[in-house]
Amino acid sequence: MDIQNKLFDLEGTIQPYxxxxxxxxxxxxxxxxxxxxxxxxxxxxxxxxxxxxxxxxVKLDALLQQHPQLLGAAVQSKFGRLPYLLKVLDVKDMxxxxxxxxxxxxxxxxxxxNAAGVALSAxxxxxxxxxxxxxxxxxxxxxxLLHGFREPGSLKEVLAERAELQFLLEVFEExxxxxxxxxxxxxxxxxxxxxxxxxxxxxLPEYEAGRLLKSNPDFWAxxxxxxxxxxxxxxxxxxxxxxxxxxxxxxxxxxxxDAGVLHAYLEGQNxxxxxxxxxxxxxxxxxKHVDVPxxxxxxxxxxxxxxxxxxxxxxxxxxxxxxxxxxxxxHLLELPAKAALELHTATTDILLVMEGTxxxxxxxxxxxxxxxxxxxxxxxxxxxxKISTAGGCQAFRATVPAAAK
Numbered sequence: 001m002d003i004q005n006k007l008f009d010l011e012g013t014i015q016p017y018x019x020x021x022x023x024x025x026x027x028x029x030x031x032x033x034x035x036x037x038x039x040x041x042x043x044x045x046x047x048x049x050x051x052x053x054x055x056x057x058v059k060l061d062a063l064l065q066q067h068p069q070l071l072g073a074a075v076q077s078k079f080g081r082l083p084y085l086l087k088v089l090d091v092k093d094m095x096x097x098x099x100x101x102x103x104x105x106x107x108x109x110x111x112x113x114n115a116a117g118v119a120l121s122a123x124x125x126x127x128x129x130x131x132x133x134x135x136x137x138x139x140x141x142x143x144x145l146l147h148g149f150r151e152p153g154s155l156k157e158v159l160a161e162r163a164e165l166q167f168l169l170e171v172f173e174e175x176x177x178x179x180x181x182x183x184x185x186x187x188x189x190x191x192x193x194x195x196x197x198x199x200x201x202x203x204l205p206e207y208e209a210g211r212l213l214k215s216n217p218d219f220w221a222x223x224x225x226x227x228x229x230x231x232x233x234x235x236x237x238x239x240x241x242x243x244x245x246x247x248x249x250x251x252x253x254x255x256x257x258d259a260g261v262l263h264a265y266l267e268g269q270n271x272x273x274x275x276x277x278x279x280x281x282x283x284x285x286x287x288k289h290v291d292v293p294x295x296x297x298x299x300x301x302x303x304x305x306x307x308x309x310x311x312x313x314x315x316x317x318x319x320x321x322x323x324x325x326x327x328x329x330x331h332l333l334e335l336p337a338k339a340a341l342e343l344h345t346a347t348t349d350i351l352l353v354m355e356g357t358x359x360x361x362x363x364x365x366x367x368x369x370x371x372x373x374x375x376x377x378x379x380x381x382x383x384x385x386k387i388s389t390a391g392g393c394q395a396f397r398a399t400v401p402a403a404a405k
Contacts, residue, residue: 237284
C-alpha cells in the first residue's frame with residue numbers, strides 16, 4: 001500500500017457481544033441490521049483481536065508493524081505500537097462487574113498464563129495481552145454505570161435500608177472494604193442464594209410493575225436477576241450493585257476509570273477510548289469466568305467519589321479530555337456550518353465522524369477525503385490537514401498525549 005500520503009480511509013470491526021443492542025451501531029455505520037445479532041462494540045484501532053482495515057486492503061496492526069515510523073518517534077519509542085483503542089458501545093444489557101489490572105500486573109499475569117500453557121482462547125484465561133486498560137467514556141445518551149465503592153456513610157445507608165443486606169453492616173464496620181468484598185465474593189453459592197433470594201422476591205414484583213426508579217439500586221439488582229440468574233443459581237454480582245456508586249450521566253459527559261476501580265456499564269451508548277488492551281477481571285453479572293483470588297489482587301479497596309471530566313480547549317472547535325493515562329487522549333471536534341480548523345499530528349490519530357459531514361484535505365498534496373456519520377479516517381505522524389464542513393459536524397479524535405511531549 002502506498003504510504004506517501006498521511007490520510008487514509010479506516011474501517012473498524014463490530015463485536016457481537018450478547019449484552020449489546022441491535023440497531024444503534026448498524027444505524028450509525030449505515031449497515032444492515034442483522035436479525036437476532038447484537039452489535040455491542042465498534043472497534044477502531046490495531047488490537048490483534050480485531051484490527052481496523054486501512055483503505056479497504058491492509059490491517060492496521062500489520063501496517064504499523066511494517067512501517068513503525070507512522071507512529072512518530074516518541075510513540076514508537078515509548079510504546080512500540082498504537083497504544084490506544086477507540087470504541088463505540090451500545091449497552092442494552094448490563095455488563096459484568098469488572099476491574100482492570102495495572103500495566104505491571106498485566107505483564108506478569110500474561111507471562112504466567114503463557115508459561116502455564118493456558119490458551120489465549122481458553123474460557124478461564126484472565127489476561128488476553130500484556131497491557132493495562134485505563135479507559136475514558138464519553139456519553140452519547142443518558143448513561144448509567146457503577147463506579148467505585150461508595151463512601152462509608154452512603155454504603156451503610158444503602159445496606160441499612162434493606163433488611164436482607166443488614167448482615168453486611170457488621171462485616172463492613174467502619175470501612176473494611178476488602179473484608180466486605182471478600183465476604184460476598186468468597187461466600188458459598190448456597191449462602192448467596194439464601195441471602196439474595198428474599199431481596200429479589202421483594203423487589204422483582206416492584207420492578208416488573210414499573211415502580212422502581214433507575215436511581216434506586218433495587219432497579220438494577222432486579223434487572224440483573226432477570227438477565228443473569230439461572231435455575232438454582234443467583235449471580236453474586238448483585239451484591240456489588242449495592243456496594244458501588246450508582247452514577248447517572250447525561251449526554252455529553254465524560255468519566256475516567258483507572259486500574260483497580262470496580263465498575264460496570266449498565267445502560268446507554270458511549271464513545272470509549274482506552275489503552276490497547278482487552279484485559280478484564282470479572283466479579284459477577286456474567287456467565288463468563290470469575291477468578292476471585294485473581295480479582296482480589298487488583299481491586300482498589302478505598303471509597304471513590306465519581307468525578308466527571310471537564311473538557312479543555314485545544315483550539316476553536318476542538319476540546320480535549322485529559323486523564324492521567326499516557327496511552328490516549330480523546331478530543332471532541334464540534335464545527336458549526338461553514339467552519340474549518342487545522343490539525344497537526346505527531347502520531348497515528350483516528351478521527352470518527354458522529355454527526356454531519358467532514359471534508360479532510362491534506363496540506364501540501366491536496367489529497368482529500370469526505371467522511372460522513374459513522375465513517376473514520378487514519379492520520380499518520382507528521383500529517384497536517386484542514387477539516388471543513390458545509391453543514392456542521394461532530395467528530396472524535398483519538399490521539400496520544402505523549403506524542404506531543
